Amino acid sequence: MMRPLSWLGIVRMGLVQTGLGAIVVLTTSTLNRVMVVELALPAMLPGALVAIHYALQVFRPAWGHGSDRGARRTPWIIGGMAVLALGGFLAACATALMTVQTLAGTALAIVAFCLIGGGVGAAGTSLLVLLAKRVDEKRRAAAATIVWVMMIAGFIVTTAVAGHLLDPFSPQRLVAVSGGVSLIAMVLTFLGVWGVEGRTAATAPMAKPAAQQESFRKAFADVWHEPQARRFAVFVFVSMLAYSAQDLILEPFAGAVFGFTPGETTKLSSMQHGGTLIGMAMVPIIGALFPKSRGNLQMWTIGGCIASAIALLGLSSAAVIGPSWPLRSTVFMLGVTNGAYAVAAIGSMMELVGAGGEHREGVRMGLWGAAQAIAFGIGGFIGTLASDLARLILGAPAVSYAVVFAAEAGLFLVSAAMAVWVHRAQNRRDVDLSNTAVAGG
DSSP states (O other), X not given: OOOOOOXXXXXXXXXXXXXXXXXXXXXXXXXXXXXXXXXXXXXXXXXXXXXXXXXXXXXXXXXXXXXXXXXXXXXHHHHHHHHHHHHHHHHHHHHHHHTTOHHHHHHHHHHHHHHHHHHHHHHHHHHHHHHHHHSOGGGHHHHHHHHHHHHHHHHHHHHHHHHHHTOSOOHHHHHHHHHHHHHHHHHHHHHHHTTTSTTGGGGHHHHOHHHHHOOHHHHHHHHHTSHHHHHHHHHHHHHHHHHHTTTTTHHHHHHHHHOOXXXXXXXXXXXXXXXXXXXXXXXXXXXXHSOOOSSHHHHHHHHHHHHHHHHHHHHHHHHHHOTTSOHHHHHHHHHHHHHHHHHHHHHHHHHHTTTTOTTOHHHHHHHHHHHHHHHHHHHHHHHHHHHHHHHHHHOOHHHHHHHHHHHHHHHHHHHHHHHHHHHHHHHHHHHHHHHHHHHHO
């Protein structure tokens, strides 16, 4: 049996997420802005392209099953990143092509964003499974924090450097910068996964030929019939829906109700992201200081959902009370609580992915990743739609925002109850396994 990954090994694997984040942020943020501002195209075009990227990730369970059958995750991580890198580069080429041939550029962009969705799904699913298999249980919360912070670092560094290199803007510069980012991401991926699995994994299929030859339909059906896996998928969907629904309405809310300028609302979002990083760091740090616990991740998942609900109720109150409310502090606390919840949820994925055995870790992680992607894909849209509907029905913008934030808080409270529901299934499974072991003995 291979030794668990060291801290350096965890950081190395985080390089893959850094590269993944770098490509994704360039395609979903920078290209979005270029299409809308420089090319004066409808905002719904990049919105639809990003939706395609999320929709393709519904196939995550199938890609996870493919890595289960081969019993090796490294080829899927490298292959997925290669597809993602190609998709990112083609997306930039498509944007450049739109300057002269809008229709042809849009057609190429659709192909590119399909590749981006497929690459993110294939690489991201197998990366999390490999982390779960190679990281010691006591380090999983910390590993989740490190990997996600490194992904956010990829966001920050890429947007800063690309922003500098793209001035003065030209389509040729855009293509060159995107190609450079894709190349760097592939180098980071090779550095991250080289030698992590070793040769031991190559012999794993010999031990479980039935799992290797099992069809995807049967594997998925068996995983779906596992109470814990099914419950966790529903929990991930509902909680990530609550997590993402405020993304597109927070800045408009600050402008409409508090009179913030565009610069001030951008700083507000930055404050929220800073809080998210602090919340992510809190989970492993406090867990290390108070190490009593197999249940730390359960506690943080449930507590993070409840705390996020309280922060959203604070935003709802801010909408009603107005400028006298400490909005910046409330938004910062929302970031902290969301960060704690997110890391605990990801750590729980890593903890539960092997719970059902049978070499179906990729299918389980794919199921949960698909639930997360679908929730993110529709969360922002639902948030903006609910805001518009509430304003239409209630009239006053402040009251409409208050209702939407309160509804999101309700979703987080439902998620907390679901987290209890998930962990009851885990405890029941542990008791059943213990009774089976006693009977067998």
